[in-house]
Amino acid sequence: MKKFLFLLIVLSAFGSQAQIKLGLKLAPVIAANRAKNDAQTVENDGSKMKFSIGLIADKTLSDTYFLSSGLVYLPKRVAFRDVTGTIEEEYKLQYLQIPATLKLFTNEIAPDLKGYLQIGSALEIMVFNEEEDPSFTTIEKFTPIDIPVILGAGVEFRAGINTTIFGGFSYQRGLVNVVNSAEAPFGDLQLRNTIFSIDLGVKF
Template identity: 30%
Template sequence: MKLQHLYLTPTTMIKKILLSLFLLVSASPLFAQNAPIMDYGFRLGLTAHPTFGWIKAENGKGNGTSLGFSYGLLADFNFAENYSLATGITVTTINGKSTEINPRLYAQNANTTAATAYDLKYKLQYLELPLTVKLKTNKIGDLRWYGQFGLSNDFNIGARQDAESGGKGIVTNQNIKSSTRFYRAGLILGGGGEFDVDTHTSITAGLTYNNGFTNIVKDGDRSVKNHYIALNFGIFF
């Protein structure tokens, strides 16, 4: 099978993800009917929160954190009283700054072969589909604490970059989608609390560390990875 047959456009990928979530939600009552244990329910929610991203470059260094944003849907499939499969679908921006030596995108247009430092700002946007396990404590009044662990699956839907060298601007907000990879994977570690507002509604807040472990650029052997910390806010219905 040729590799190009395996490639999915972002639009096709979004449709497949939404269809999968719809089928999973639709099938959950059937699973509950056949389950030998109590059905602990399915919850759907909304989230909107900031992200603080940074870059780790193999041939360079990161330059602090940059603010981004994430918003979308949350979903908890509660398969036991204190355990959930937590997923969702969000649009997540991961920004970050770095100083890198001779990135091919810019060095190939330079008039010198000498090692040159470029200050770069990555502005990447992903369709994020997390797959995690959420472990919850028993309720303490209307509050329960949780810990979360799992995999982040991110699909590139936008990539732009600012670049300068020697204090001189080279590009601003340039589209670099063709120079970045479509898929990003990351490790999710997080925790927080959920507060019940009423019988069916709860507010959630917490902290998540998303450690990217796949290369985000297409530039020969050059390796660049991005990571972020999120201050999570959401509401479940």
């Protein structure tokens, strides 16, 4: 957590020097994953609600195009079960996400209100992982990074000269198998993250 706060301070200082619009984002997320193996004997074991928080930085490219990045704390969950229901395992993962997305804004759809579409990707660095039950033994090692595709949409409302409030939603589809190594009989287990997010925040 101390490292996270330090990075937020560094990004804030950089933003003020580079005249980048900075903000804070709080996002309830639904964390799930896609599970499979070659024998098709595993499946996803549901989803859970979690909360993400972080600093965002939007740089103007034109009146309607913005480059959006930042530093976001993003908790995830991977869980799988075999098709017979005899094995069920759940793991908690935590990442620091550095997004690199493009925001495309509409003209005003109401006074001081604009819509936007967002598309891009991110680098996610795993900072913590934990088994929900200490008896779990299948996953021996996790892949330390993930790279998701990010698609989103929302609206921004200019609430003052220097204040903008935004709300929207996004879909993040992880491309990397989070399982680096696993024990038999699931040595070829593949788990990829899926995130549905409600994005709420303010920019200054």
